[in-house]
Amino acid sequence: MNYVGIDVSQKELVVVNTQGKVGPAKSFENTTTGHQEIIRLLAKLKGETQICLEATGVYHFDLAVALSRANDLEVMVINPKAAHNFAQALMKRSKTDTIDAATLAAYCERMPFEAWQRPADEVIALRAMGRRIAALNKLKTQTKNQRHALKATLDTPDIVIEQTEELVNVLEKQVQAHRDSALELIRQHESLLCAFTLIIGIKGIAEASAIQLLAELLVLPQDMSAKQWVAYAGLDPRHYESGSSVAKKPRISKAGNKYLRQALYMPALVATRYEPKLPPLN
Known part of the structure; x- marks a missing residue:
């Protein structure tokens, strides 16, 4: 059995393989091409391979999907807090991408393996x-x-304005085409249609917002708590205090899924106006 740890960041993936001893670290880009290069590398290993990586916001998902579809590869996605506590138990004194990847490989080897459940293909397509x-x-x-800026001056040639307006029309048609395709996909799958029907029943959420929200929410584990959902969206409050003189107003952390925050913005504004159970914005 091969045990592999992958440290995931926005741009880079660091891979460490352990077979009795820690092997050399190899780096790849966190892109579709980089994912396939990792799969080809791991395919050369003899026997089955178990892989461990952290749930790092949105950056681990595409990699986890690609790995879960490959033959003879099993993937486990763990909570970053579990990886941090495991590193402390191993008395790790330094923290680098290579050390983190080796720690994940050791976690995979020593701890109970819980395979990551890849979302259904229709959910990935909706995302x-x-x-x-x-x-x-x-x-x-x-x-x-x-x-708007081009129309604000008389010096702009008519052709520039005309082509800019044509581009706006093209983009609007593409957005509508994708929405129509998403709605058709939702109608074809009972589980998607059930979730869609429930979410549009909330004040402030119509079809357009529902598509964006379901695209991000349905890929999440079903056992996540409300607090975890809030943190995943980056909507958890961030406090900033220092000494007795600095105490800034708490604001949302924004350390999470930006697509989910964007999808919630307009529904939240509408809900504060038309939902009596929600306080109005100051």
């Missing part, structure tokens, strides 16, 4: 559609702002 819609909406907003 891809939701994120593409978010990217297109962002680009559409930027283009509209540019159009």
